[in-house]
Amino acid sequence: MKTTIEKTFEVEHPIDQVWAFLSNPEKIATCVPGATLTEKVDDQTYKGLVSMKFGPVAVKYNGEISIKELNQEDYNMVLSGRGLDSKGKGSADMVMNGKLKAKEGGGTEVFNSMEVSVTGMLAQFGSRLITDVSEQMIKQFVSNFKDKLNISGQTEDPSEKKDNSIDGVSLMGAVVKSKIDGLFKGNKEAGNDKDASES
Amino acid sequence: MGCKTSREIGGMGHPIKRKEDARFIQGKGKYVDDIKLPGMLYLDIVRSPYAYAKIKNINIDKAMAIPGVLAVITGKDLEKYNLHWMPTLMSDTQMVLPTDTVMYQSQEVAAVIATSRYVAADGVEAVEVDYEPMKPIMRPKKALEPDAPVLRSDKEGKKDNLIWHWETGDRDGTEKVFQNADVVVKEQIYIPRIHVVSIETCGCVADFDKVEGKLTLYMTTQAPHAIRTVLALVAGHVGLSEEKIRVISPDIGGGFGGKVPVYPGYVCAVAASVLIGQPVKWIEDRTENLQADSFARDYDMTCELAANKNGKIQALRIKTLADHGYTDAAANPSKFPAGMFSICTGSYDFDTAFTEMDAAYTNKPPGGVAYRCSFRVTEAAHAIERMVDRLALEIGKDPAQLRMENFIKKDQFPYQSALGWEYDSGDYHRALEKAMDIIGYDDLRKEQAEKRKNGELMGIGICSFTEIVGAGPSKDFDILGIKMFDSCEIRVHPTGKAIARFGTKSQGQGHETTYAQIIAEELGIPAQHIQVEEGDTDTAPYGLGTYASRSTPTAGAAAAKAARKLRKKARKIAAHLLEVSEEDLEWEPGKFSVKGAPEKAKTIQEIVFASYTNHPQGMEAGFEATHYYDPPNLTFPFGSYICVVDIDRSTGEIKIRRFIAVDDCGNIINPMIVEGQIHGGLTQGLAPAMYEELIYDDEGNILNGSLMDYLVPTAVESPKWETAKTITPSPHHPIGAKGVGESPTVGAPPAIANAIIDALSHLGVQHMDIPITPYKVWKVLNEKGAALEV
Numbered sequence: 001m002k003t004t005i006e007k008t009f010e011v012e013h014p015i016d017q018v019w020a021f022l023s024n025p026e027k028i029a030t031c032v033p034g035a036t037l038t039e040k041v042d043d044q045t046y047k048g049l050v051s052m053k054f055g056p057v058a059v060k061y062n063g064e065i066s067i068k069e070l071n072q073e074d075y076n077m078v079l080s081g082r083g084l085d086s087k088g089k090g091s092a093d094m095v096m097n098g099k100l101k102a103k104e105g106g107g108t109e110v111f112n113s114m115e116v117s118v119t120g121m122l123a124q125f126g127s128r129l130i131t132d133v134s135e136q137m138i139k140q141f142v143s144n145f146k147d148k149l150n151i152s153g154q155t156e157d158p159s160e161k162k163d164n165s166i167d168g169v170s171l172m173g174a175v176v177k178s179k180i181d182g183l184f185k186g187n188k189e190a191g192n193d194k195d196a197s198e199s
Numbered sequence: 200m201g202c203k204t205s206r207e208i209g210g211m212g213h214p215i216k217r218k219e220d221a222r223f224i225q226g227k228g229k230y231v232d233d234i235k236l237p238g239m240l241y242l243d244i245v246r247s248p249y250a251y252a253k254i255k256n257i258n259i260d261k262a263m264a265i266p267g268v269l270a271v272i273t274g275k276d277l278e279k280y281n282l283h284w285m286p287t288l289m290s291d292t293q294m295v296l297p298t299d300t301v302m303y304q305s306q307e308v309a310a311v312i313a314t315s316r317y318v319a320a321d322g323v324e325a326v327e328v329d330y331e332p333m334k335p336i337m338r339p340k341k342a343l344e345p346d347a348p349v350l351r352s353d354k355e356g357k358k359d360n361l362i363w364h365w366e367t368g369d370r371d372g373t374e375k376v377f378q379n380a381d382v383v384v385k386e387q388i389y390i391p392r393i394h395v396v397s398i399e400t401c402g403c404v405a406d407f408d409k410v411e412g413k414l415t416l417y418m419t420t421q422a423p424h425a426i427r428t429v430l431a432l433v434a435g436h437v438g439l440s441e442e443k444i445r446v447i448s449p450d451i452g453g454g455f456g457g458k459v460p461v462y463p464g465y466v467c468a469v470a471a472s473v474l475i476g477q478p479v480k481w482i483e484d485r486t487e488n489l490q491a492d493s494f495a496r497d498y499d500m501t502c503e504l505a506a507n508k509n510g511k512i513q514a515l516r517i518k519t520l521a522d523h524g525y526t527d528a529a530a531n532p533s534k535f536p537a538g539m540f541s542i543c544t545g546s547y548d549f550d551t552a553f554t555e556m557d558a559a560y561t562n563k564p565p566g567g568v569a570y571r572c573s574f575r576v577t578e579a580a581h582a583i584e585r586m587v588d589r590l591a592l593e594i595g596k597d598p599a600q601l602r603m604e605n606f607i608k609k610d611q612f613p614y615q616s617a618l619g620w621e622y623d624s625g626d627y628h629r630a631l632e633k634a635m636d637i638i639g640y641d642d643l644r645k646e647q648a649e650k651r652k653n654g655e656l657m658g659i660g661i662c663s664f665t666e667i668v669g670a671g672p673s674k675d676f677d678i679l680g681i682k683m684f685d686s687c688e689i690r691v692h693p694t695g696k697a698i699a700r701f702g703t704k705s706q707g708q709g710h711e712t713t714y715a716q717i718i719a720e721e722l723g724i725p726a727q728h729i730q731v732e733e734g735d736t737d738t739a740p741y742g743l744g745t746y747a748s749r750s751t752p753t754a755g756a757a758a759a760k761a762a763r764k765l766r767k768k769a770r771k772i773a774a775h776l777l778e779v780s781e782e783d784l785e786w787e788p789g790k791f792s793v794k795g796a797p798e799k800a801k802t803i804q805e806i807v808f809a810s811y812t813n814h815p816q817g818m819e820a821g822f823e824a825t826h827y828y829d830p831p832n833l834t835f836p837f838g839s840y841i842c843v844v845d846i847d848r849s850t851g852e853i854k855i856r857r858f859i860a861v862d863d864c865g866n867i868i869n870p871m872i873v874e875g876q877i878h879g880g881l882t883q884g885l886a887p888a889m890y891e892e893l894i895y896d897d898e899g900n901i902l903n904g905s906l907m908d909y910l911v912p913t914a915v916e917s918p919k920w921e922t923a924k925t926i927t928p929s930p931h932h933p934i935g936a937k938g939v940g941e942s943p944t945v946g947a948p949p950a951i952a953n954a955i956i957d958a959l960s961h962l963g964v965q966h967m968d969i970p971i972t973p974y975k976v977w978k979v980l981n982e983k984g985a986a987l988e989v
Contacts, residue, residue, distance in 0.1 A: 084330065084332070087324075091249070118900075120248025120304075124305075124486075
């Protein structure tokens with residue numbers, strides 16, 4: 001099953017600094033919740049690991065990330081990743097697109113989209129929650145991105161490891177909370193808007 | 200029907216309470232999971248997360264390291280004994296466990312045997328399987344495209360994904376009628392994949408006694424004898440000989456066709472028990488049951504109906520694409536790959552008809568079981584009943600009127616259908632008239648017209664179905680070569696109490712009560728003193744089991760025939776005791792008396808006692824009889840259902856205001872049980888009409904593989920069912936009965952769909968596929984600009 005999540009946010013850093021961060025897989029991977037890079041195969045290809053706990057299903061995707069497009073002229077990059085769960089519980093495919101636009105008066109607008117397709121247990125048991133969880137993931141991604149961008153601006157050590165694993169309980173808690181908030185607010189985005197996920 | 204027997208005897212027609220309910224309502228039923236044997240081990244199954252993948256490696260080391268895990272069985276292990284593949288009931292082949300490729304999500308990959316259920320589950324978690332996923336084929340249309348990859352590459356020479364092509368009827372004659380017809384209507388009708396969702400999942404306890412070389416298999420099966428024979432055929436080469444196999448089918452919590460096939464889990468449990476020499480229990484959980492066990496339906500039908508301008512229907516043509524998953528594991532009689540689908544001409548007098556079908560392999564679980572319907576009758580009835588409504592809409596005729604004008608008439612029976620069946624008896628006009636009277640059809644149509652003026656949505660749907668059950672006559676019907684007769688053995692004890700054993704197996708149908716009533720009717724022994732036993736292959740006579748509404752038509756007939764053999768013997772003994780000739784005796788339920796001298800009589804109890812204590816010289820002692828009944832024809836129950844719905848224009852919510860079911864199942868054995876069967880069947884007909892559908896995405900994931908997402912209606916969703924009956928006995932059945940368990944499941948979906956579509960027809964809606972959910976209705980209302988803003 002497939003889910004596409006899009007998010008646009010702003011950072012106050014100049015576009016070239018943001019681009020340097022976004023276009024470096026070793027840096028950007030550390031923003032993906034639960035992800036670590038384990039090996040550089042070549043300039044375009046890396047091996048890595050993503051761990052997630054999803055209610056009753058814990059998965060550890062072992063896979064490859066490769067850079068499909070990297071275009072500094074229009075600040076556009078496309079990453080694709082494919083992972084298999086190490087215990088055979090399923091697979092995940094992801095295509096991430098990042099685009100930057102310079103803001104007037106400094107700062108940068110970051111457009112990020114992720115198309116995630118999962119098979120196996122996560123799809124079987126989590127199909128109703130996958131959109132919400134992906135949204136939480138991208139929120140965490142954005143917050144990590146901002147944090148690390150700040151750090152990279154200051155210390156030149158972007159790969160410094162903070163707690164970067166997905167906390168299943170807190171993630172689920174966040175999903176549940178956003179669903180409940182959605183119910184009370186009548187907020188369509190936070191509610192279970194089925195059209196958001198195509199299957 | 201008046202009762203011939205007294206209340207005390209409790210023969211046919213008495214609404215006596217179900218004997219089995221005493222234990223069921225007290226929670227004292229004995230189901231397979233209640234069986235606990237000393238030293239019993241537990242089996243759990245590793246399942247594939249992929250719909251289609253190569254297995255590169257299975258690492259069992261971590262699982263084996265868990266204390267309490269005794270064995271992990273893989274396809275490679277079974278391959279050593281040539282047990283990794285098994286035949287399906289349709290003579291296709293199915294993996295027990297795969298050696299190199301998985302073909303559907305949730306397919307069995309390995310079996311873990313452990314000292315407790317929990318340890319077994321931990322073992323499953325610890326087995327590491329290295330897969331190489333491949334792109335699955337999830338749609339039968341794609342599967343049959345010329346360049347589609349061949350899924351069953353295990354089959355030598357297989358060049359496509361077509362399982363079989365089947366056709367029947369007059370192709371050219373039908374085409375000719377269509378070319379000259381005044382009116383032709385055509386619809387694409389999809390009956391989605393659904394699941395039987397019996398309350399009890401499948402499971403077994405396999406107990407192999409190494410010393411005796413005997414396997415006792417307690418198993419949730421609707422057909423224990425057939426299972427024993429299949430086991431002997433499949434595992435004969437490893438030493439399982441048929442006399443050393445005992446299959447016991449204990450109480451079953453619902454079968455509905457889902458407990459006919461042989462699932463890999465059963466075979467793994469047997470293999471494990473034979474291997475280890477200890478009893479092994481395997482019980483599916485709910486999710487496994489829903490995701491891996493046999494589905495039902497999944498027919499995509501292109502339906503065409505030709506008529507003249509007055510609405511006289513002339514020809515029917517249906518082309519079907521059937522999705523069977525990765526193997527044809529349906530449970531149809533061998534000669535009928537599409538089951539009884541050719542009953543699709545329904546209750547109408549067709550000059551000609553033609554139907555053809557392509558069955559395709561896909562990466563879905565196997566099956567095609569007859570979910571509470573006699574082999575694809577539900578699909579057939581849905582097609583014809585939708586098409587008749589579609590024609591009514593096209594020519595602007597009332598659908599009840601159109602049906603009345605086209606029904607097969609009472610005096611046309613026995614009726615030869617265009618697709619080759621001989622309908623035994625029927626009175627379709629009377630059933631529909633009765634339903635219309637009860638529900639007040641004409642007033643409802645007036646009300647509907649008024650409501651439409653006010654912008655309110657109300658619909659009336661009719662279904663006048665004809666069923667075909669009781670498989671079946673041995674000249675045409677067999678499963679794996681075994682003819683579809685069924686059997687009864689009656690043994691009456693000296694004090695006049697009896698035990699009767701059958702080749703069928705109740706899963707909630709109430710056989711312990713109804714079979715006893717049949718024997719009570721014939722012999723006059725009170726039903727309460729007749730103990731009915733089924734499901735133990737060591738004791739019961741051979742039979743093909745209970746499904747397809749066949750128990751009453753076959754085993755019920757066998758009961759009557761066996762009882763009549765005994766009555767013949769009773770007459771001889773009575774003549775001997777009363778010292779008169781047999782012709783001078785007169786039978787009334789429970790006794791023989793001398794004609795003209797009713798005070799000279801012998802009760803059945805006295806006669807039976809004499810058969811043990813004072814039988815005539817030269818006559819065999821004892822009071823026993825067996826009959827194997829081979830039906831001369833199938834039986835054709837029918838009915839007319841009318842459903843009334845109201846639809847909320849702002850939410851699309853569908854409310855079933857009334858539903859009347861008029862059923863005719865011939866002579867009735869126990870009206871209370873028939874009523875109960877109809878209530879249950881209607882609810883299982885409501886399910887696919889408005890709620891149930893197994894949904895797969897293109898990657899092969901099942902998207903609603905648990906009861907959180909797969910909506911099974913409960914009492915909350917069920918409307919108040921109203922029932923009534925007409926009685927048209929079967930002329931060829933010994934007691935004139937036809938079978939009823941499946942009629943309501945067959946008849947309810949088109950009645951409900953027709954009602955909903957009728958409510959929307961003035962907006963231009965001609966057809967909607969089931970399940971018709973509020974969301975679907977809401978979408979249609981918005982498309983047609985008829986939705987109300989909330």
